[in-house]
Amino acid sequence: MQSGSEIIIIGGGVIGLATAIELRLLGAEVTILCKEVNAAAGRAAAGMLAPQAERIPAGAMLDLCLKSRSLYPEWIRKIEAISGVDAGYWQCGILAPYYNASAPGEDWLDARSIQQHQSGLSESVVGGYWYPADGQVDNRALMRSLTIASQTLGIQFQDGVEVTTIHRQNGRVTHLTTNCGEMSAQHYILATGAWSQQLQSIPTVPRKGQMLSVSVPPAPTADLPLQQVLFGEEIYIVPRRDGKIIIGATTEDVGFEACNTLKGVKQLIINAIRLFPPLQACALHETWWGFRPATPDEMPILGTSADANLTLATGHYRNGILLTPITARLIADLVWHQRADNLLAAFSWQRFEPV
Structure with missing residues (x-):
């Protein structure tokens, strides 16, 4: 069994990469497992940052989107400074x-x-x-910038690694079965987007x-x-x-x-x-x-899971690129400092549980 990482992130798209970078900057040892990097939704997106143009109604989702949009300029500067690669951010309106x-x-x-x-x-x-406050980022350029930033920071990125089973015991994840053998860590983050339901009982399609x-x-x-x-x-x-x-x-x-x-x-x-x-x-x-x-309500699933050492960061639907900065910040803070921002409450997996 391969072990040694403090944190394993399952999923190598923009959410997984950005979260790994935030955690690494906090001091964590992070490994990303990616089934197929070219399949990531971030590569196929248009990169719009459009919480207002999308006409998202007032509520927790709009609050999350507006907060993430406000983070974009500073966040992009940070990623570009680490990677040396232009991410194509343009507040064009x-x-x-x-x-x-x-x-x-x-x-x-x-x-x-x-x-x-x-x-x-x-x-x-x-x-x-x-x-005028909405805009865009070149999603493919962003993926390149995030990938190089993660490499620069020493994050282990393993492409071609498919997680087939998450093993659990006594309310904790014990290890992962992959096509490259078994792997373990102290903490796990599920960021596999549209494929999340294959590993976790959450309603993502x-x-x-x-x-x-x-x-x-x-x-x-x-x-x-x-x-x-x-x-x-x-x-x-x-x-x-x-x-x-x-x-x-x-x-x-x-x-x-x-x-x-x-x-x-x-x-x-x-x-x-x-x-x-x-x-x-x-x-x-x-x-x-x-x-x-x-997801059924078209909002992401963020935060803790039924397993104490598994955190969820998935289900972003049409707003994955927009929500990348805020997701990375909230999840990193939750995992590393055990601080749950109030913004997370509305996005718990438990909202889909029978009453």
Whole structure:
């Protein structure tokens, strides 16, 4: 049996990497076990930081998202300083156009105003909202930055290691069975996203999302056709500073179906061109898919588990990239200092237990 790590994190996506870095900076010895790094949801995301554009209702989830968004600038600077790799953070703001407006709220932009804010929008757009504090991070660049930061700090990252069983006795995890043998630690963190239910009895299921990207002709950043994210009613369009534009995403209850489909890609293209017609002149660059970890209430599962030395950090659904800084901070503080922030209370696994 392999042993020696104080903490084993099961899952090598953005949540696992960021949490490992926070714990390492506190002094922990950390090992990350990752079944397949290229399958991480963080690699397939669009990287939007959109608690307001998502129209998340007031409550614990919005509080968590807004807190995490506020942490982003300082957190990104820290990760970039450790790694030396730009993570692509851009507080570009998010414009939310609407085709229908039965009862526009405060700060509504009418059709003329929104067209002045972003030229090229469909003539079917009747108005929308502008969220200047929302933004984006290049999720793939963020993954690179986190990976190199973890290596720089001496975190052990073991790719190709699949945990098949978590062994328990007397309310504690004793060891893990993996395809590379048995492993043990003093504490364990489950951060396996859409695959979490395979190891723990918690209600996380995959929600497949298909995405694509297009390329605009080479031009200075100032000449890009989009300077902010478009968060439409049926599509989102995310411009990158390198001239790529990310378009997403479908939401499909098809298990772990690993492919793009013509139907899915076609719908993305139709919806994107409907909202922003200039896209039809762009070159198709790439298509891909990923699996969001969904829970019944679409909120993450964070904090303690039924086992004293197993902590949960999963179920982030559509907001994994956004919630990475706050999740890493809260989980590291809980594991290392045994301090449970009040923010964690609403995200306990026990909310799904029968009354």
